Amino acid sequence: MRAAVLIALKDLRQRVRDKSFFLWGIVAPVGLAAIFSLLLGSVADGDSISTTFGAVDLDGGEQGRVFVEEVLGAVEDAGVVDGIEVYGSRDAAEAEVSTGALDAAFVIPEGFTAAVASGGETAIEVIGYIDSPIGTEVARSIATRYVGEVNGVGAAIGTVAALEGAMPSQADLDEMVSGILQISSPLRVGTIEAADKELESSTFYSAAMAVMFLFLIVQFGVLGLLEERENGTLNRLLAAPMRRFSVVLGKALTSFTIGVLSMTAVIVITTFALGADWGDPIGVAVLVLAGVIAALGLMMMVAAFARTAEQAANLQAIFGFLLAMLGGAFFPVAAAGGLVETLSKITPHAWFLRGLGDLAGGAGLSGIVGALWPILLFAAVTGGLAAIRLRKVVAP
């Protein structure tokens, strides 16, 4: 162990001297976190999305009124949109959308209320502005949700009619629809619970950049093993009175120390400089340690399979960026669903960020166990493969 510590201290001195630790371990992650926070932070935090919707009620019935006044009114009251403008014709609303004055417009077709009351299929048309995909998507979601609810009501009425053998009177229908909609509350807008688990943009980008560069900076330790082999000093180390494994252990210790120091520095700097809120220090420390071990496992695996230090550095960079992207360090891949979402679940990055989200949501140490074990599993798998192959690097 003494020899491993000596090797690690020597490596750390080299890394400090060539400034690679400061550049890749502190300047790059903090700098990128600052840039992302400034560029994307206000958008991500929802501070400056300005959305205005239009509404055209061609139906004139009860359901059209409910949608325009109650549903869209509630959306406006909740601050999801900045304003709702009502138009008398489809053309008028479409003209406003085409100029960008509106992000999207809802068109409630004629016979909408009757269709609901009779149990027939109906829909609300959404006209979207081409340069406002987010606003259009929000509008489409509101309309889809509402239509889904009223179609459900229609189906319920149809069922009643079938059971009683005849359609109820118009007065009865209006009473039933009103009653059902009150019960089912077609659209609720309020604070989403999951939002409590989301990181603020400055924290998110600080954490995302920190964990991404963590997977890059650990190479400075383990790659040293290949560099020592290439420049001949590995034989010199192996000729010294110490166990061969001490060399590998020393390199791993270097990577571990560099990883922990880098993460600690980024956490401290972003907390004070960017206002990042990392959460419970103990929970963060546990997540950081798990992340460093996972990064170390991957790096050792890459070093074990690569033929040269240069090849290993390139592979580690590719893996580092790929895992960061899949893990949601740049954008929320979970929303993409499908294969991408599945792949993101094998990345330590995704679980690291999820663990921080849990901490931000008030979870304690026990609350991040669900995020910890996938990270440690990743470390075990990659580290295990590395252990098998790394023997060859220092093999006699």
Next chain:
Amino acid sequence: MAGNILEARGLRKTFGDLVAVDGVDFHIAEGETYGLLGPNGAGKTTTISMVMGLLERDGGDVVVDGKPISTSSTSAKAAIGYVPQDIAIYPDLTARENLDFFGRLYGMPSSTRKQRVDEVLEIIGLADRAGDRSEEYSGGMKRRLNIGIGLLHGPRLLMLDEPTVGVDPQSRNAILESVERLSREGMAVLYTTHYMEEAERLCDRVGIIDQGQIKAEGTRGELVAMVGGRDRVHLATTDRTEPAVGPLQQHPSVDEVTAADGSLELLVRGAAEALPRLLETAASAGVSVTSVDVVEPNLEAVFLHLTGKALRD
């Protein structure tokens, strides 16, 4: 053998079908410099790697300072100083830092380490540049630091694997002087080289190695005696050589004549005196000699005699 610092017996190493080292035996006594002389690829580095415990042996034993050496040895390695063929230093560390790191690795106590580092810096002539990063050194300075690391911890056996390859003449001489001084101070030295003159200058005994086998071993005098103290005379011709073979063999100072395509190889006693008459004999036989090369009896000649090829082939 009492007093031997190193004893290597029956060393053998194969790489696939290639037998790199085949039954090598040698020993080095305290204060003795032993040279392994052979061309590139003869098996010198493989032998030294097995002696160091860097390479797994397929057969044989190595004992250093009374302790057996294997790839898993730790304490026995403390008795060995290793100077690899390629420069093996950390370029972004200073000479002092390089030496200090390896001193710690060899377990030198801090009380003696600093003093010893200063001593070695003086020995290798880098005391005034000790605080500069070694990447700023000339090739010769790096070579000297490479050696300094090997002798820092005061090993009983110093192994130098072709330490002068690619070194300028001035640095080369400095390296050879360092080895001579260490030998005088009682250190056992294993020195591999393919430079005959280095082996002749430094080594008390030389093992001539080729194709993984030690072909002959002994002091310079013992080895030269193997070729009978005779000069090797090479006569290049433009004509057929056969007509001159018989008359030359009749010459009293000539022991052996070998005809090759366009040349004659003669083993001659006292070539300097006999050469004019030999040229006359050749000319009388109708063979015109275009150039003459005389190799006095040395290790090069011994190697040629033993292997049929030159050291630098």
